Amino acid sequence: MKPAVEWRQPLCSADNEAFAADLHAALARVPKAISPKYFYDEAGSRLFEQICELPEYYPTRTERALIEAHAADMAEQFGPGVQLVEYGAGALRKVRLLLDAIPRDGVQFVPVDISGPHLLAACDALAADYPGLSIQPLVADFTRPHTLPPCPEGSRRVGFFPGSSIGNFTPTEADAFLRLAASELAGGGLLIGIDLVKDEATLHAAYNDAAGVTAAFNLNLLHRARRELGADFPPDGFEHLAFYNPAYRRIEMHLRATRALELRVGGEAYAFHEGETLHTEHSHKYTVAGFQALAARAGFSPGKVWTDANGWFAVLWLEA
Ligand code: AVI
DSSP states (O other), X not given: OOOSOOOOOOOOHHXXXXXXXXXXXXXXXXXXXXXXXXXXXXXXXXXXXXXXXXXXOHHHHHHHHHHHHHHHHHHXXXXXXXXXXXXXXXXXXXXXXXXXXXXXXXXXXXEEESOHHHHHHHHHHHHHHSTTOEEOOEESOTTSOOOOOOOOTTOEEEEEEOTTGGGGSOHHHHHHHHHHHHHHTTTSEEEEEEEBOOOXXXXXXXXXXXXXXHHHHHHHHHHHXXXXXXXXXXXXXXXXXXXXXXXXXXXXXXXXXXXXXXXXXXXXXXXXXXXXXXXXXXXXXBOHHHHHHHHHHHTOEEEEEEEOTTSOEEEEEEEO
C-alpha cells in the first residue's frame, strides 16, 4: 500500500559521526557523561514508548489526562490560526488531543524530531487519522539551529513541548532552549509539560520499574554504540542505575560497570574501574514558580497553568 505521506529521507552519516564524536568525548571526560539524546534510535524510541505505559511511570498518563481534560482551554490560548511546532515529537500521541480541539483548517502542524524513521512513521499514522491536516515534519535536533517552515499568514506560531522532556536538559541547556524557543515563537507562545518535585519513593519507582523496561532503555545506548560504531562494550559489563539526587532535584540515570573494563571505540581505548559510571541522563523536577522564573529569564511571560490533583505534573502556557 502507498504511504499516506511521501517525505521519507534517509538519515545522513552525520548522525553517526555526531554520535561517535560525542561518545568519544563522553568517555574521555571525568566523570564520564553523555547526552540522553542518543537513547532515541528506533529501538530506544520503542522502549521509551513502553516506559510511557508502565504503571510506575506516572508522567505520561498524568499529562495525557491533563491535556484531555483541558485541551479546549489550552487551544484557546493559541488563537484562531496556529502553526503548531512540536519539539521532540516522538509518537505524536498527545498532540492528537490538542488537534481534536482546533479546527483542522486553522492549523499547520510541524513535528520536529531527531529520530527520522520514527517521526516519519508517526506522521504517516497521523495523516491517515487526520485527513486534510497540513503536516510539515522536520528531521532535526531542535536544540541546535534549525529552520522552521515559514508561519502561514494570519497564524501565530505556538510551540508544544510535552512529556517533561525539558527535565532532561541541564539548567544551561534548558535556558538555551527556552531562549531559542522564545525567539522563534515570538508573537505566539509555548505549551510545555513539566514534572514536579514530589516524594522520593514515587520518583524512584518511576525510573526503576519492576519489568526492567527503563533498564533496557538505558542499556540500549550501549547496544546502539555496538551496532552503529562497532564499540566493544561487553553486554554483561554494565548495569542500570537510577536514583533521586535531592541537591539538584533530579533523577540521575547511569550505566555502572559491573567490573573493571578495558574497551575500544573506533580504535580508541577506554577504561572503567569497577562501579564507575557513564552518566546517561538527568531528569530535573521543577516547581511551577521555579519554572516560570526560568522561562521569564528567557523571554516568556507566565500564563495559565494546569495541574493534577496530586500536584505531580503541570502543563504551562507561556506567552512569547
Ligand atoms: C523523555 N524524558 C522526559 C523521560 C524522563 O522521564 O526523564 C525519559 C526517561 N528516562 C527514563 N525514563 C523515562
